[in-house]
Amino acid sequence: MLRQYFATKCRYPGTLLAMRVGDFYEFYGEDAETAARALEITLTGREDGPNGRVPMAGVPFHAAQKYIAILVKQGFKVAICDQVEDPKTAKGLVERAVTRVLTPGTVVEGEMLDSGANNFLASAAPYEGGAGISFLDLSTGEFLVTEVAGDDAQERTLQEIARFNPAECLLPEEADELYGLLGKLVTTMVTRTPFASVRDAKNRLMRQFGTSSLAPFGLENMDAGSSAAGTILKYLDQNEVQAAHVDHLTTYSLDSRMRLDGPTARSLELVANMSDGGKRMTLRETLDFTKTPMGGRLLKRWIEEPLLEADQIERRLDAVEAMAASGLARDEIRGVLHNLSDVERLVAGAGSGFSNARDLVALRKNIALFPDLLAKTHRVGRGLIEDARKRIELCEDVLGELFRGLADDPPFSLREGGIIRPGYHHALDEFHRMSLEGRKFIAELEATERSRTGIEKLKVGYNSVFGYFLEVPKAQVAKVPENYIRKQTVANAERYITAELKDHEANVLGADEKAFDLEYRIFAKLRECVASAAARINRTARAIAEIDAVQSLAEAASMRGYVRPELVSCEEGGRIEIEGGRHPVVEAHKGLGAFVPNDTDLGDDLTLVILTGPNMSGKSTYLRQTALIALMAQIGSFVPAKRARLSPLDRVFARIGARDELASGQSTFMVEMTEAANILHHATPRSLVILDEIGRGTSTYDGLAIAWSIAEHLARRGTPTLFATHYHQLNALAESLPNVANYRVAVREDGEQVVWLHKVLEGGTDRSYGIQVARMAGVPRDVLRRAAEVLADLEGVARVPVEIAPPSPQLTLFREDESDIARRIREMDVETITPIEALILLDNLKRESAK
Numbered sequence: 001m002l003r004q005y006f007a008t009k010c011r012y013p014g015t016l017l018a019m020r021v022g023d024f025y026e027f028y029g030e031d032a033e034t035a036a037r038a039l040e041i042t043l044t045g046r047e048d049g050p051n052g053r054v055p056m057a058g059v060p061f062h063a064a065q066k067y068i069a070i071l072v073k074q075g076f077k078v079a080i081c082d083q084v085e086d087p088k089t090a091k092g093l094v095e096r097a098v099t100r101v102l103t104p105g106t107v108v109e110g111e112m113l114d115s116g117a118n119n120f121l122a123s124a125a126p127y128e129g130g131a132g133i134s135f136l137d138l139s140t141g142e143f144l145v146t147e148v149a150g151d152d153a154q155e156r157t158l159q160e161i162a163r164f165n166p167a168e169c170l171l172p173e174e175a176d177e178l179y180g181l182l183g184k185l186v187t188t189m190v191t192r193t194p195f196a197s198v199r200d201a202k203n204r205l206m207r208q209f210g211t212s213s214l215a216p217f218g219l220e221n222m223d224a225g226s227s228a229a230g231t232i233l234k235y236l237d238q239n240e241v242q243a244a245h246v247d248h249l250t251t252y253s254l255d256s257r258m259r260l261d262g263p264t265a266r267s268l269e270l271v272a273n274m275s276d277g278g279k280r281m282t283l284r285e286t287l288d289f290t291k292t293p294m295g296g297r298l299l300k301r302w303i304e305e306p307l308l309e310a311d312q313i314e315r316r317l318d319a320v321e322a323m324a325a326s327g328l329a330r331d332e333i334r335g336v337l338h339n340l341s342d343v344e345r346l347v348a349g350a351g352s353g354f355s356n357a358r359d360l361v362a363l364r365k366n367i368a369l370f371p372d373l374l375a376k377t378h379r380v381g382r383g384l385i386e387d388a389r390k391r392i393e394l395c396e397d398v399l400g401e402l403f404r405g406l407a408d409d410p411p412f413s414l415r416e417g418g419i420i421r422p423g424y425h426h427a428l429d430e431f432h433r434m435s436l437e438g439r440k441f442i443a444e445l446e447a448t449e450r451s452r453t454g455i456e457k458l459k460v461g462y463n464s465v466f467g468y469f470l471e472v473p474k475a476q477v478a479k480v481p482e483n484y485i486r487k488q489t490v491a492n493a494e495r496y497i498t499a500e501l502k503d504h505e506a507n508v509l510g511a512d513e514k515a516f517d518l519e520y521r522i523f524a525k526l527r528e529c530v531a532s533a534a535a536r537i538n539r540t541a542r543a544i545a546e547i548d549a550v551q552s553l554a555e556a557a558s559m560r561g562y563v564r565p566e567l568v569s570c571e572e573g574g575r576i577e578i579e580g581g582r583h584p585v586v587e588a589h590k591g592l593g594a595f596v597p598n599d600t601d602l603g604d605d606l607t608l609v610i611l612t613g614p615n616m617s618g619k620s621t622y623l624r625q626t627a628l629i630a631l632m633a634q635i636g637s638f639v640p641a642k643r644a645r646l647s648p649l650d651r652v653f654a655r656i657g658a659r660d661e662l663a664s665g666q667s668t669f670m671v672e673m674t675e676a677a678n679i680l681h682h683a684t685p686r687s688l689v690i691l692d693e694i695g696r697g698t699s700t701y702d703g704l705a706i707a708w709s710i711a712e713h714l715a716r717r718g719t720p721t722l723f724a725t726h727y728h729q730l731n732a733l734a735e736s737l738p739n740v741a742n743y744r745v746a747v748r749e750d751g752e753q754v755v756w757l758h759k760v761l762e763g764g765t766d767r768s769y770g771i772q773v774a775r776m777a778g779v780p781r782d783v784l785r786r787a788a789e790v791l792a793d794l795e796g797v798a799r800v801p802v803e804i805a806p807p808s809p810q811l812t813l814f815r816e817d818e819s820d821i822a823r824r825i826r827e828m829d830v831e832t833i834t835p836i837e838a839l840i841l842l843d844n845l846k847r848e849s850a851k
């Protein structure tokens with residue numbers, strides 16, 4: 001058996017092999033050690049002749065799924081090796097074979113998936129100057145392909161993969177560079193595998209879809225894309241994964257949707273927050289009023305990929321408006337959606353042969369609701385919603401079959417009967433009748449035999465060794481009739497059987513066994529019936545997802561008081577005009593009315609705003625709300641503002657300074673500069689850039705110089721930009737560049753306290769109120785006192801008239817300055833000095849005079 005184990009294992013390198021032995025799945029050798037560690041189960045061993053003791057670890061087969069899910073979640077691949085012949089009839093060693101390899105990107109089992117997110121298997125086929133990229137979510141049947149080409153193909157490939165955040169990504173063995181880069185970017189499991197040739201890939205795709213050409217999918221001219229997609233199918237094949245429900249594929253262009261890079265999506269907290277990566281306090285949480293898992297997943301995708309083209313955006317906005325306008329229709333629609341479950345994943349379960357009878361009953365319940373949804377959406381059925389309605393198929397044939405075939409409340413197990421509705425299948429009914437008759441006979445036997453024999457205490461019993469028996473107390477044994485055959489003696493009684501009893505028993509057991517077996521086969525047929533209708537049901541599921549996502553945006557709009565954004569066309573550059581804008585997420589958590597609205601006006605003659613103000617005054621909030629409002633508009637959502645006029649932006653960039661990426665071994669400043677470089681390379685006059693505290697990870701003057709030159713560069717290019725900073729010196733930019741303005745977030749000083757007003761006003765400020773904020777944060781009094789002293793000294797130095805000379809700002813002393821320190825510096829015979837050097841000098845001076 002060990003030889004069988006290790007021989008099988010050779011054929012599945014890089015996987016843990018779980019082999020069915022009796023009631024366990026066993027791991028041996030190194031796999032046993034790995035599994036024992038990962039699962040926290042006992043490691044035992046088994047003697048193997050001259051080879052000594054082989055490590056061994058096992059999990060009970062009835063709980064295997066739970067354990068395997070843990071392994072897959074930890075990033076292992078697990079090959080399941082089952083017995084493929086009946087152990088009862090096998091001669092010698094039972095034949096075993098791998099029936100399934102589970103990998104993070106190919107699982108469909110519910111407990112291994114997160115219902116709120118897709119579980120994508122990605123594949124990238126790079127070539128000189130381009131790449132084909134494909135994504136498949138086996139658990140929903142969604143299959144996507146795109147291609148990139150050009151100088152930045154590699155970068156865009158990486159970005160696209162990162163955007164989908166797949167569970168697993170296939171790369172060709174020779175793609176070393178991409179492999180290295182991808183490893184730094186995502187935590188996805190990367191599997192290197194020989195890629196399908198274009199021809200092999202196309203054949204596999206056509207076979208999968210049952211078509212003779214790939215033209216219907218727009219794939220005929222996409223060789224790299226086909227290779228990427230075909231390799232996914234090849235990989236499924238290698239891992240023995242059934243994918244009957246994957247029956248179509250969608251090609252898409254990267255140009256129709258906005259590319260949000262990782263740092264931007266992260267700093268705007270679109271679908272994951274920055275504190276723990278969860279959903280709390282994100283835009284997604286704020287907008288998510290979806291009622292179905294597929295609607296929730298679609299809304300997440302919409303948020304992650306805002307639209308670029310005005311007519312597409314308007315189409316979504318129209319649908320949201322219609323839905324928002326009719327609260328009654330929306331409530332009714334939400335009522336139906338509420339009763340729907342994860343149709344896509346139920347169909348996928350049937351397609352890959354994993355669903356049980358309860359899954360199909362759930363699907364039946366869902367399909368039965370389709371007509372209701374159609375009726376309830378009638379009133380808002382225009383544009384996008386009408387298109388979605390047209391894609392709803394009632395699938396009455398499947399529904400009828402499931403109603404007739406499946407019992408109302410079948411058990412979880414598929415092998416114990418009770419799944420099929422009586423009257424559906426004649427032979428099955430016959431077995432049930434036989435079983436019932438047999439049972440009835442046995443049930444009545446006690447009474448009939450008692451009266452026939454006069455043994456009042458006669459009992460019918462059952463044990464697993466010899467089945468049904470008649471038990472007679474020792475005292476009445478004399479009355480036992482001739483046809484009783486003695487089988488067993490127990491303490492106070494004798495046990496007998498009769499030929500008639502055994503006949504009936506055989507009928508019962510035989511009929512039951514045949515019935516269970518037949519039920520399973522009938523069920524498998526029903527499951528196939530669903531699988532063969534997968535395309536229709538899935539089309540409907542996607543239409544439902546769209547209706548759900550639209551109603552969610554409408555619900556958010558009406559619950560949270562959003563308005564429809566007005567799109568303006570703007571050829572030369574972006575336009576962002578927001579009156580009374582609010583931060584959707586902060587507002588949602590503070591409660592309506594508790595948020596101070598602010599205006600934004602960017603574009604044309606004003607493209608760069610330098611925003612200053614103390615800590616905690618609301619600078620970041622203001623920056624992010626502007627970016628979020630612009631993105632929400634392009635998602636097709638209403639926006640938190642009194643009024644918003646926006647031109648569709650080509651990109652949005654957001655950078656929040658000073659964040660260590662310790663995990664990837666990069667310093668704060670390096671990360672900041674890499675991200676800044678990306679913006680400077682890609683931002684156009686039709687983009688929006690928000691920069692929060694950029695340039696803080698280095699020495700003050702280095703940082704100021706870099707912040708200065710970045711701001712200046714963006715201003716000269718005319719990219720709409722909001723730049724929040726504590727470098728008040730940047731306010732000087734407005735004097736030299738016409739399209740730059742200074743804003744500040746207002747505060748009121750109240751004794752030693754600062755009162756935050758959160759109001760953005762024109763004009764810069766030169767105070768940061770750092771010490772006041774530190775006091776409010778509870779920094780000890782003597783530290784604060786000392787800080788105030790140092791500040792006074794520093795400001796004393798700063799009062800030495802200075803001039804900032806960008807891009808390398810330093811203090812320059814004016815000749816007529818007569819302060820102590822100025823005189824001392826002149827004695828030193830230097831032209832310039834930094835404030836820190838001046839402070840040290842001042843300290844020395846003080847010490848000298850004290851002496």
Ligand code: ADP
Nearest residue numbers: 594595596614615616617618619620621622758
């Ligand atoms: P800064 O970037 O200036 O340090 P933040 O933008 O982080 O300040 O804001 C600090 C806190 O102030 C936020 O967490 C939020 O609770 C509150 N806040 C910011 N802006 C507003 C506003 N416009 N209305 C109400 N509260 C606000």
